[in-house]
Amino acid sequence: MARVFQVTAGSSRSGRRRAGQPTPAPVEPALARRAGIVAGYLAPHPPHLVYAENPPQNEPRSTGGWEVLRWGYEELRRRLRAHRPDVLVVHAPHWITMVGHHVNCVPNPRGLSVEPIFPHLFRYHYDFRTDVDLAEAIVEEGERAGLVTSAMREDGVRVDYATIGALHLANPDWDLPVVSLSANNNPYFYSDASLAEMETLGEATRTAIEKTGRRAVLLASNSLSHLHWDTEPDLPEDMGVERPFTHAQYAGDMELLQTIREGPTARLKEAVPAHIEATSSETKAGSLTWLMAAMGWPAIAGDVLAYGTVIATGNAVVEWVP
Numbered sequence: 001m002a003r004v005f006q007v008t009a010g011s012s013r014s015g016r017r018r019a020g021q022p023t024p025a026p027v028e029p030a031l032a033r034r035a036g037i038v039a040g041y042l043a044p045h046p047p048h049l050v051y052a053e054n055p056p057q058n059e060p061r062s063t064g065g066w067e068v069l070r071w072g073y074e075e076l077r078r079r080l081r082a083h084r085p086d087v088l089v090v091h092a093p094h095w096i097t098m099v100g101h102h103v104n105c106v107p108n109p110r111g112l113s114v115e116p117i118f119p120h121l122f123r124y125h126y127d128f129r130t131d132v133d134l135a136e137a138i139v140e141e142g143e144r145a146g147l148v149t150s151a152m153r154e155d156g157v158r159v160d161y162a163t164i165g166a167l168h169l170a171n172p173d174w175d176l177p178v179v180s181l182s183a184n185n186n187p188y189f190y191s192d193a194s195l196a197e198m199e200t201l202g203e204a205t206r207t208a209i210e211k212t213g214r215r216a217v218l219l220a221s222n223s224l225s226h227l228h229w230d231t232e233p234d235l236p237e238d239m240g241v242e243r244p245f246t247h248a249q250y251a252g253d254m255e256l257l258q259t260i261r262e263g264p265t266a267r268l269k270e271a272v273p274a275h276i277e278a279t280s281s282e283t284k285a286g287s288l289t290w291l292m293a294a295m296g297w298p299a300i301a302g303d304v305l306a307y308g309t310v311i312a313t314g315n316a317v318v319e320w321v322p
């Protein structure tokens with residue numbers, strides 16, 4: 001007899017009552033876990049911030065420093081938990097690829113990440129899980145959108161400090177799987193030339209997240225104004241010498257952050273290239289544009305959780321909840 005003729009009369013709830021089983025509480029619509037991008041953060045990665053935190057994974061020891069930025073990250077972590085993501089997706093400017101966009105598809109990256117200019121501040125032992133299904137879906141959607149994309153499957157390739165720095169500061173427990181995207185290097189040669197491509201990459205990222213049913217938080221691992229000192233004090237965390245590179249660099253950052261605080265995000269389509277021209281902003285690597293495009297340029301304001309300089313570069317921790 002066909003299975004359809006053997007269905008017990010009544011609903012599954014009444015069936016449970018008959019069997020003496022407890023009836024689960026109905027899921028409130030407001031508490032239902034929706035898939036998609038649930039929040040995006042500007043999450044800068046100065047190695048100094050990790051150094052100042054003294055986590056066990058990082059070899060050098062500090063006496064602290066850059067507290068206001070680190071308090072901003074504390075608030076980011078509290079909010080990130082509340083969003084209950086399945087996965088963190090990070091775009092970082094120091095995994096540099098000369099051709100196309102690469103996605104880390106290694107299931108369990110582990111090793112030692114060293115900041116090449118500040119090896120005395122950042123030698124970080126990492127060991128995390130990749131959401132390989134989502135990583136491969138981003139590669140596939142990128143290709144479908146016409147981008148040159150590649151799945152990085154070489155176990156043992158060192159993960160760059162911008163990826164590790166943003167991920168550590170956002171989730172030092174490392175208890176969420178990760179997808180890590182490379183930065184195509186063209187913007188460093190041609191200023192904002194590749195920002196349009198970052199829009200396509202952002203849209204491909206969103207499509208992959210939706211198709212795989214993930215609940216994702218996105219991290220754009222970029223600093224803002226990017227001129228910096230070329231000498232270091234005896235004590236690297238000497239806050240007596242920490243200040244903006246120039247007033248113009250600081251003012252450029254404030255103008256961008258004011259636009260972010262007012263919203264909507266579509267204003268950033270003009271404001272980000274102007275800010276890059278004015279301050280040599282690290283956003284020329286495209287992480288912020290990728291983030292905005294992935295969220296669909298939502299008509300909302302960003303919440304600036306902190307701003308501070310690190311060796312004179314401007315850094316802001318910002319949340320957008322689409």
Ligand SMILES: [Fe+2]
Binds near residue numbers: 045093094
């Ligand atoms: Fe950087």
